[in-house]
Amino acid sequence: MKSAILVKRNEPREEDKRNQNQMSELRELAEAAGYEVLGELTQTRYPDRKFHLGRGKLDELAQIVADLVPDKVIFYNPLTTMQIYNISETCRCETIDKFQLILEIFATRATTHRSKLQVELARLEYELPRARAVISLLKKDERPGFMGLGGYEDSYAQDVKNRMIRIRKELETIKKDNESLRILRHSRGFSLLALAGYTNAGKSTLFNSLVDEEVTARDMLFTTLLPTTRSLNVGGRRVLLTDTVGFIEDLPHWMVDAFRSTLEEIFLADIVLLVVDASEPLETIRNKLLVCHQTMWDQMQDVSIVTVFNKKDLVCEEELHMKIQELSYLAPEPVAVSARNMDGFDELKSRIDNMLPVWERVSLSIPMSEEGMSLLAWIFDEGLVHSVDYGDNISVDFEAREKIISKAISMVEKLS
Amino acid sequence: MFDIIAVDISGRHKLHEEYLMVCAAVAASVTADHIEKVKQITIRTFRSKEAPDVHDVVKMVENTVSALKFKGTIVTESGDMYNKPQWVIDSMFFQDFKYQESMGERRCMEIAHHVSLGARKLLLKELEIH
Numbered sequence: 001m002k003s004a005i006l007v008k009r010n011e012p013r014e015e016d017k018r019n020q021n022q023m024s025e026l027r028e029l030a031e032a033a034g035y036e037v038l039g040e041l042t043q044t045r046y047p048d049r050k051f052h053l054g055r056g057k058l059d060e061l062a063q064i065v066a067d068l069v070p071d072k073v074i075f076y077n078p079l080t081t082m083q084i085y086n087i088s089e090t091c092r093c094e095t096i097d098k099f100q101l102i103l104e105i106f107a108t109r110a111t112t113h114r115s116k117l118q119v120e121l122a123r124l125e126y127e128l129p130r131a132r133a134v135i136s137l138l139k140k141d142e143r144p145g146f147m148g149l150g151g152y153e154d155s156y157a158q159d160v161k162n163r164m165i166r167i168r169k170e171l172e173t174i175k176k177d178n179e180s181l182r183i184l185r186h187s188r189g190f191s192l193l194a195l196a197g198y199t200n201a202g203k204s205t206l207f208n209s210l211v212d213e214e215v216t217a218r219d220m221l222f223t224t225l226l227p228t229t230r231s232l233n234v235g236g237r238r239v240l241l242t243d244t245v246g247f248i249e250d251l252p253h254w255m256v257d258a259f260r261s262t263l264e265e266i267f268l269a270d271i272v273l274l275v276v277d278a279s280e281p282l283e284t285i286r287n288k289l290l291v292c293h294q295t296m297w298d299q300m301q302d303v304s305i306v307t308v309f310n311k312k313d314l315v316c317e318e319e320l321h322m323k324i325q326e327l328s329y330l331a332p333e334p335v336a337v338s339a340r341n342m343d344g345f346d347e348l349k350s351r352i353d354n355m356l357p358v359w360e361r362v363s364l365s366i367p368m369s370e371e372g373m374s375l376l377a378w379i380f381d382e383g384l385v386h387s388v389d390y391g392d393n394i395s396v397d398f399e400a401r402e403k404i405i406s407k408a409i410s411m412v413e414k415l416s
Numbered sequence: 417m418f419d420i421i422a423v424d425i426s427g428r429h430k431l432h433e434e435y436l437m438v439c440a441a442v443a444a445s446v447t448a449d450h451i452e453k454v455k456q457i458t459i460r461t462f463r464s465k466e467a468p469d470v471h472d473v474v475k476m477v478e479n480t481v482s483a484l485k486f487k488g489t490i491v492t493e494s495g496d497m498y499n500k501p502q503w504v505i506d507s508m509f510f511q512d513f514k515y516q517e518s519m520g521e522r523r524c525m526e527i528a529h530h531v532s533l534g535a536r537k538l539l540l541k542e543l544e545i546h
Contacts, residue, residue, distance in 0.1 A: 297519040305449045332448040
């Protein structure tokens with residue numbers, strides 16, 4: 001097992017509780033990436049341009065590294081290339097920051113072609129602004145070209161840019177395929193539901209319980225990296241539920257862009273189920289909800305949100321009620337459920353049912369013929385049939401999307 | 417539903433040796449995820465030779481908000497208040513104050529931003545300041 005030492009620089013005058021939460025999140029991230037945490041180090045000060053920490057604290061870190069010999073030193077705070085270089089040189093140990101750690105997790109979990117491309121793109125986006133500095137540090141004494149007038153930096157940065165363009169093009173093709181699949185699902189009468197929320201809120205567990213599926217769900221950050229879609233029956237209507245990747249605090253903009261095609265499942269849904277862990281302290285839930293709002297607000301258009309307070313079995317009724325009340329300005333349409341005990345699902349489903357795009361109800365008389373029967377079978381597939389009466393004609397009373405109804409009416413007219 | 421007043425200031429940079437600022441306040445009712453109703457918008461202009469500090473910003477915001485007929489919690493971006501902690505800024509205001517949090521508040525801030533930016537551009541064009 002790989003080992004690491006965690007380091008965090010606290011902002012002066014930042015709340016202690018917040019600092020502790022951020023450190024424990026870094027610890028969970030490190031564990032999710034397969035690191036054994038050998039030690040933790042914090043310092044409260046403004047950042048140092050050269051070493052990020054103070055010089056004395058860095059010497060202390062170097063001593064700890066010499067004693068414990070970890071594989072990596074992981075910083076919570078984002079580091080510049082020069083800082084990474086200086087810290088690595090002083091401690092004689094590979095140094096990474098939180099974003100590189102997240103990329104590492106994503107890289108180990110990426111199994112499909114699409115997710116591998118996304119991870120590669122995110123890595124390149126991270127690398128690009130640093131590429132020039134890294135190369136000039138590595139090739140300090142070497143100058144290429146005639147009389148040493150050339151430079152490696154530009155050609156490497158150009159290489160990175162070219163690779164990014166290639167990956168973006170390929171992702172664009174995959175995105176188009178997914179888009180057409182989404183349009184097809186919409187036109188076939190499915191409404192789209194997406195699970196969103198902070199990482200480790202219990203989205204996959206809720207997904208598994210709702211659709212009776214066995215998607216991997218673990219008490220670990222970023223267990224889900226690829227959206228999975230299954231159908232779900234809500235009040236007789238079939239809706240498609242998608243499990244998605246979780247959000248995390250300070251997720252940089254370039255990373256949201258790289259994983260855009262994954263997040264689009266959320267942005268283009270009809271209803272978003274925003275999952276929060278009700279068992280956590282109020283302030284933690286508030287911070288996590290804030291991160292979700294921050295990540296989603298700019299991209300979402302006309303999407304209804306249902307806030308699912310998961311793990312209700314772990315809190316008492318009074319406390320849960322208080323939390324829902326206190327967070328009402330951040331949590332629209334709150335519903336409390338327990339994904340593990342499958343408790344509260346009826347209320348959740350009825351809430352979803354109320355918010356689904358409206359279906360109209362009509363009665364049609366279809367001629368009794370082979371074509372008429374196949375039309376009836378199609379109506380059964382696309383809508384919700386309330387009653388069928390087989391006489392000289394077939395009288396069918398059903399509910400469906402407007403598009404389906406007008407298509408059915410035109411087909412009946414054609415048949416008769 | 418929550419009554420808020422989203423406030424944004426445009427032009428906090430030097431132009432011809434002075435700061436030409438436009439402050440827009442949007443009174444609205446919002447829910448957690450959308451704007452229910454925009455009730456009123458006011459705009460005020462401010463000129464200064466010096467860069468505005470937190471106290472100046474608070475004064476500008478209060479001045480603009482006082483022209484509204486509706487009451488509500490004042491909401492701004494944290495950058496507008498130099499990223500000072502919320503309790504520090506809250507103590508400077510007579511009304512309730514908070515930083516933007518929910519989607520509804522952010523959408524309302526977006527309106528305030530477009531109004532102040534658009535109004536400033538129009539003013540500069542009319543006054544032929546380039």
